Amino acid sequence: MKDFNLTQLQAFARVVETGSFSAAAERIGVSQPAVSLQVKQLERQLGVRLLERIGRKATPTQAGQELLEHISRISAAVADAGSAMGKYRTSNVGRVRLGTGATACIYLLPPILRDLRNNYPQLEIIVRTGNTPDILRGVEENSIDVALVTLPAVGRMFQVTPLIRDEQVAIFATGDAPPQPMVDAASLMARPMIFYEPGGHSRDIIDGWFRDARLVPKPVMELGSVEAIKKLVGAGLGCAVLPRLAVDGSGSQGNLEVRSLRPRLVRQLGLVLRNDKILDAGLRAVVEAVTMMKPQS
Incomplete structure (x- = not known):
C-alpha cells in the first residue's frame, strides 16, 4: 500500500x-x-x-x-x-527565528520587535544571540531563519544585505579619559583593557585594528557582555573598545567618557539569509522591518 x-x-x-x-x-x-x-x-x-x-x-x-x-x-x-x-x-502568522549579536539585540531590535508584536500579534519571533560565526552556522543549518550580524558573512549560500555602519569607540571611566578627542592604539595599550571574549567578528575587528598598528593587545579581562564591560570600565578597572550603539552616542555617558579611535574603526551590520530560504508572510514582515532601519554614518 x-x-x-x-x-x-x-x-x-x-x-x-x-x-x-x-x-x-x-x-x-x-x-x-x-x-x-x-x-x-x-x-x-x-x-x-x-x-x-x-x-x-x-x-x-x-x-x-x-x-x-x-x-x-x-x-x-x-x-x-x-x-x-x-x-x-x-496573513502574518507562524514563527520566525532571528539570530543576532548582543549589541544589536539590546540597542537596535527592541523597538522593531515591539512594533512587529503590535502589528502581527499572531507572529511568534524567537531571538537567539551569539557570536557571528555561531549565528551564521545556524542560518546555514536552517535552525535560524534570518540573522542580523557583523559582516562579513562569507559563503555562496548566503544572501547578504548591508544595513548599518557602526563606529567603534574607546570608553573610559569619567575623569580617566585622555583630554584629546581621539585615541590611538598605542595610548590604549598603556592602560588596562577590557575586551570582548574571543571568537566573534567584533573582537576580530578590534584585534585587526591593533594589528594594523603593529601591536598585540593583552586585555586584563575578556567578557561576553557589553553591559558587563561598561560596568567594569565605569568602576575604573580599565578602558574598552565598544560599538557607539552601545554607549548611546558621543560625549559623557554617566560614569563613562567616549573617545573616537584614530584611525577610525567601523563595523558593518547586515541581514543574512540563505539564498534558497522561502520568505513566507511572517518572515517577509521581519525582514522588511529590520531592513528599514536607517544606516548611521
Whole structure:
C-alpha cells in the first residue's frame, strides 16, 4: 500500500458518484482509461473489489461502500489542512527565528520587535544571540531563519544585505579619559583593557585594528557582555573598545567618557539569509522591518 494516494481515492469516489467511468473522467477532467487505471490500481493495492456493474451502472461493493466513508473523512481532513495553510499565504502568522549579536539585540531590535508584536500579534519571533560565526552556522543549518550580524558573512549560500555602519569607540571611566578627542592604539595599550571574549567578528575587528598598528593587545579581562564591560570600565578597572550603539552616542555617558579611535574603526551590520530560504508572510514582515532601519554614518 506504499503507493496508495488521493488521486486513486478521488477517481473511485467520482465513479460511484456518477455511476460510470466515462462520466467520472469528464468530471475530473482526465481520460476514461486514466480513471479505470486508477481504480484498478487501488483495488490491487487494497486486495479487494471495490466496484461491480449492475446493468449499465457502476456501484460500490460492500468493501467499496465502507471505503467511501473513509474517503469522506479523508477529504474533510484534506480540506481542513488546505484551510489551515491558507492563513500562511494571506496573513502574518507562524514563527520566525532571528539570530543576532548582543549589541544589536539590546540597542537596535527592541523597538522593531515591539512594533512587529503590535502589528502581527499572531507572529511568534524567537531571538537567539551569539557570536557571528555561531549565528551564521545556524542560518546555514536552517535552525535560524534570518540573522542580523557583523559582516562579513562569507559563503555562496548566503544572501547578504548591508544595513548599518557602526563606529567603534574607546570608553573610559569619567575623569580617566585622555583630554584629546581621539585615541590611538598605542595610548590604549598603556592602560588596562577590557575586551570582548574571543571568537566573534567584533573582537576580530578590534584585534585587526591593533594589528594594523603593529601591536598585540593583552586585555586584563575578556567578557561576553557589553553591559558587563561598561560596568567594569565605569568602576575604573580599565578602558574598552565598544560599538557607539552601545554607549548611546558621543560625549559623557554617566560614569563613562567616549573617545573616537584614530584611525577610525567601523563595523558593518547586515541581514543574512540563505539564498534558497522561502520568505513566507511572517518572515517577509521581519525582514522588511529590520531592513528599514536607517544606516548611521
